[in-house]
Amino acid sequence: MDLGLQDRIALVTGASSGLGWAAALELAREGCRVAICSRSEARIQAAARRIVEALGLAEDRVLPLVCDVTDEAQIIRMIEQVVDRWNVLNILVTNAGGPPAGYIGDFTADDWRAALELNLLSTINLCRHALPHLRRAAREPNGLARILMITSISAKQPIPNLYLSNAARAGVQGFAKSLAEELGPEGITVNTLLPGYTRTERLQELARVQQQRTGRSLEEIETSWAEQAALKRIGEPHEFAAAVAFLASARASYITGVAFPVDGGRSKHLL
Numbered sequence: 334m335d336l337g338l339q340d341r342i343a344l345v346t347g348a349s350s351g352l353g354w355a356a357a358l359e360l361a362r363e364g365c366r367v368a369i370c371s372r373s374e375a376r377i378q379a380a381a382r383r384i385v386e387a388l389g390l391a392e393d394r395v396l397p398l399v400c401d402v403t404d405e406a407q408i409i410r411m412i413e414q415v416v417d418r419w420n421v422l423n424i425l426v427t428n429a430g431g432p433p434a435g436y437i438g439d440f441t442a443d444d445w446r447a448a449l450e451l452n453l454l455s456t457i458n459l460c461r462h463a464l465p466h467l468r469r470a471a472r473e474p475n476g477l478a479r480i481l482m483i484t485s486i487s488a489k490q491p492i493p494n495l496y497l498s499n500a501a502r503a504g505v506q507g508f509a510k511s512l513a514e515e516l517g518p519e520g521i522t523v524n525t526l527l528p529g530y531t532r533t534e535r536l537q538e539l540a541r542v543q544q545q546r547t548g549r550s551l552e553e554i555e556t557s558w559a560e561q562a563a564l565k566r567i568g569e570p571h572e573f574a575a576a577v578a579f580l581a582s583a584r585a586s587y588i589t590g591v592a593f594p595v596d597g598g599r600s601k602h603l604l
């Protein structure tokens with residue numbers, strides 16, 4: 334299937350590793366020029382090199398940028414850099430790290446504020462500042478404009494010790510649904526992707542936290558997570574990235590306002 338992504342311009346945030354990096358790699362493989370960001374100059378440069386080398390691309394098809402997505406001024410500068418380089422923005426994939434695990438008694442008001450800034454406000458600000466460019470992209474002949482937000486399966490089914498994440502993701506879902514409704518008439522689609530347990534640094538960190546709390550081995554913890562999925566295994570980042578590429582594509586033109594789980598069948602809802 335031709336996804337119609339050749340030479341489209343994509344921005345993927347939180348992309349020095351994990352799901353963001355895998356998504357950027359897949360979009361580049363499908364022909365996009367990709368801008369990627371993280372907080373670290375060294376890590377994002379290395380991530381760009383890994384994409385270029387993996388796909389044998391010209392270096393100028395991947396643009397590594399430093400941006401902490403909790404800082405609105407840095408978001409504005411990053412989007413300017415993308416548009417300065419390529420003049421247009423077709424695809425925005427919002428992503429960042431996840432907040433720490435814990436229960437109600439573990440967090441202060443500042444912890445809550447930080448989590449909402451990391452996972453909710455960053456998403457809102459990225460969309461607000463990308464929107465003028467996405468609108469312009471949608472109006473072009475053969476235009477394409479897509480917003481994808483990486484949240485978590487915890488948006489559908491909260492995970493017991495992930496209070497901060499559970500609350501922030503629910504907010505993102507409400508925001509995404511509102512935006513999908515407003516932008517639909519302009520042909521801009523807005524969807525969220527909900528990863529289940531997927532093998533990244535974040536997952537390793539969550540496993541270490543559980544190990545400290547429960548004394549169980551890392552292997553036992555991983556097995557218990559794998560057992561929750563219908564497919565009885567942990568997901569791989571490239572499996573998640575394939576869903577990103579499809580929802581970003583020209584072929585996903587009648588899909589908007591959807592919360593799309595990529596969780597191996599972990600969530601058990603009918604709908």
Ligand SMILES: NC(=O)c1ccc[n+]([C@@H]2O[C@H](COP(=O)([O-])OP(=O)(O)OC[C@H]3O[C@@H](n4cnc5c(N)ncnc54)[C@H](OP(=O)(O)O)[C@@H]3O)[C@@H](O)[C@H]2O)c1
Pocket residue numbers: 346347348349350351352353370371372373376377400401402403428429430431432451452483484485486487498527528529530531532533534535536
């Ligand atoms: N993996 C899973 O099983 C899973 C399941 C459900 C939900 N999720 C969620 O999906 C998202 C991605 O997960 P992941 O597993 O890929 O996480 P990860 O391996 O920890 O990667 C997070 C990425 O985000 C970047 N980042 C962190 N904070 C940032 C900030 N303030 N500004 C810009 N970039 C930032 C990190 O780069 P730098 O450190 O270089 O800045 C890194 O590239 C997270 O929100 C996570 O909670 C993951």
